[in-house]
Amino acid sequence: MADKGNDPAVIWQTMIGEMEKGFNSFANQAMTSPEFSKMMNQVGGAGAGAQKQLGELMEKYLLAMNLPSRAQMVGMAERLQAIEGQLNEIKVLLHQVHHNSLSQDGGMGAPRPPRTRRPPSEGEQK
Amino acid sequence: MNAPAALDLASISERVQSEVQRAIQRSIKGVEYFSSSGPSLGSTPKDILAVRGTMNLYHYRPMADEIYRVPILIVMATTNRGYILDMVPGQSFIEFLLKRGYDVYMLDWTAPKPEEKSLRMEDYVLDFIPDCIRRVQQDSGETDVSIIGYCFGGVLSLLYGSIFHDGPMKNLICFTTPIDFREMKLFSNFSDRRYFDVDRLIDTTGNMPPELILQSFEMLRPASRVASQVQLWENIWNDEYVKAYRMMDRWGTDTLPLAGEYFRDITKNLMWDNKLYNDTMTVGGREAKLANIKVPILHAVAEHDHIVPYDAAKHLITKIGSSDKEEVMLKGGHVSLVAGGNAIKRLWPKLDSWLGKRST
Numbered sequence: 001m002a003d004k005g006n007d008p009a010v011i012w013q014t015m016i017g018e019m020e021k022g023f024n025s026f027a028n029q030a031m032t033s034p035e036f037s038k039m040m041n042q043v044g045g046a047g048a049g050a051q052k053q054l055g056e057l058m059e060k061y062l063l064a065m066n067l068p069s070r071a072q073m074v075g076m077a078e079r080l081q082a083i084e085g086q087l088n089e090i091k092v093l094l095h096q097v098h099h100n101s102l103s104q105d106g107g108m109g110a111p112r113p114p115r116t117r118r119p120p121s122e123g124e125q126k
Numbered sequence: 127m128n129a130p131a132a133l134d135l136a137s138i139s140e141r142v143q144s145e146v147q148r149a150i151q152r153s154i155k156g157v158e159y160f161s162s163s164g165p166s167l168g169s170t171p172k173d174i175l176a177v178r179g180t181m182n183l184y185h186y187r188p189m190a191d192e193i194y195r196v197p198i199l200i201v202m203a204t205t206n207r208g209y210i211l212d213m214v215p216g217q218s219f220i221e222f223l224l225k226r227g228y229d230v231y232m233l234d235w236t237a238p239k240p241e242e243k244s245l246r247m248e249d250y251v252l253d254f255i256p257d258c259i260r261r262v263q264q265d266s267g268e269t270d271v272s273i274i275g276y277c278f279g280g281v282l283s284l285l286y287g288s289i290f291h292d293g294p295m296k297n298l299i300c301f302t303t304p305i306d307f308r309e310m311k312l313f314s315n316f317s318d319r320r321y322f323d324v325d326r327l328i329d330t331t332g333n334m335p336p337e338l339i340l341q342s343f344e345m346l347r348p349a350s351r352v353a354s355q356v357q358l359w360e361n362i363w364n365d366e367y368v369k370a371y372r373m374m375d376r377w378g379t380d381t382l383p384l385a386g387e388y389f390r391d392i393t394k395n396l397m398w399d400n401k402l403y404n405d406t407m408t409v410g411g412r413e414a415k416l417a418n419i420k421v422p423i424l425h426a427v428a429e430h431d432h433i434v435p436y437d438a439a440k441h442l443i444t445k446i447g448s449s450d451k452e453e454v455m456l457k458g459g460h461v462s463l464v465a466g467g468n469a470i471k472r473l474w475p476k477l478d479s480w481l482g483k484r485s486t
Contacts, residue, residue: 009145009360016356023349031345032315041321044338048330088174095173113188115195115268117227119482 151363167373168209170220175231175261179242180204180385181254182234183261189224194485196296197229197266199258201279204250204384205339208234210377210465211276214369219464222474228485229266233258233279238385243332245385247285247392248410255286259294270296272485276464277302277434281402284416284442285409291418297484298423299477300442301464302434305416306403307396309438312346317397324393334384343381346432370466378461403441416442422450424480426473428463429455452480 030036059069068076176183200220202208211232212220223230233255238245262271271294275283280303287295308314316322328334344351354371361367384392401407407414423446427439436455443453454476458468 007141013357013360016353020349020353024347027348028312028346031312034315034318034320037315037318038321040316041318041323044327048327048335048338052330088177112229113191113193115193115229115266117190117192117194118486119194119479 148363152359167214167376168207168212169215170212170218170224172232175265176258178257179249179254180235180238180245181258182236183258184208184232184234185262185265186220186224186230186232188229189221190227193227193229194482195268196270196272196485197231197262197268198223198272198274198481198485199262200230200232201255201273201275201283202232202234203277203279204235204282204388205278205382207377207380207382208232210461213373213465217373217466217470219469219474222470222478226478226482228481231258231262231265235382237336237382238333238388240332243328243386246387246410247395249385250282250388251285251289251409251414252412255282256290263294269294272297272299272481274299275301275303277304277460281305281396284402284419285407285414287421288407288414288416288418289409289412291420295421297481298419298421299481300423300425301473302428302431302439302460303425303442304434304438305442305445306438306440307400308403309435310397310433311435313342314397316342316345317393319398322393324390328386328390331386333386334389336381336383339384340379340381343378343433374461374466403445405445416445417447420447420449422484423448423452424477425451425453426463426476427453427455428458428460430458431460431463433460 055070062069171187172184173187174182175185200208200211202211212218215221220230220232259271263269273283273287273295275281275298280300283298283300284303284305287298304310317324354375358368358371361371395401395407399406402414402416405415405417423443425439425442427434427436429436431439440453443451456463456468456472456476458472462468463473
């Protein structure tokens, strides 16, 4: 085998690892300053405001184009979620009603194992 | 030509051959990578016991012939999905617990809807968790319940345990749980009260957008995403590496939004006023002092945790009121502590040996 110290692949991987560590450490130091926090929050705050305004503008545009807006899609998704929730409730009820017939597949109605397990003695533990 | 030189030439030739083969494999597998979906995650058989708002309660079907008396409720962090603890078979913490004879329930979260922006800390601590505990008691027929909280799920579990200290929590296990938020240096600086206007942000956005949460996590290690993609390309010929990468990458970027008022509570009470550490925390007007918790507790922390540094987590054991308490520091990072090869070797067996004898 080639000497690992001279292996270009190993050298490359080590270099990437060191660069990652170095850059992360440098960035972390820079990010602990109050100036960074001030700048980040100014940019972030302006970004969130602009995003909201853009969202409102898009909604008006979609309405004019006779297309569903995000809010309407979210509303539809909520209705679907509500239907899914109701289906789940029906499923639970069906499981309860058919307790015995479901006992073979290990589902909700299946008999549970006894709660009698004891921890293995110290010697048995892996 | 002398012998060592001949040997070197042979090894160089082997090396070149192997690199050429890998380059070909990279091209083939690279196409496969972009044209296929990742492995199916969170597939351990389970039943949904309750879905309400952002709360989902699952019960995993037992895999042992005989189980421990005390069931476990896992409380997931509110920013991430629970399938980190249920990756693929053989690498699933849930599956491990089931095979070791535990009865496992999980409180997992979904994204709060726009109209759920008003959910507050008390909804999580005084409603969702107690509701799940009641349902676990009802479903298992047992009064006692052990709780495992991961990251901020640990904080919620601590708050629950410090308020409902008369029971029914039997054991508490926290994974990488911060209590001294001043020591989360970067998060603390990002949310510096002089510059971070949480009221304006939440009043504008409603819920805390997941992109902002993901960005703040990624900013902790800004070079790591690029480096991990370079490493992926180098190892794309290796199916196991790609599978592990896809699992972790999918989970890491699958961040949940946070309910607006809940995020406001976290920022003001924990990040700014550090109330949990200062013993001044209240939830819904109820005192939440860590010293109130008297049940056995295990706190597992990671040696190289960049999200919850040890300084932010180390006071938990000293401040807790229990006499049976243990902190264990294991090799690994915030995620590799609980999932992946490192966790299989270190955390999981440690947890099993600690919890088994306290679950009868």
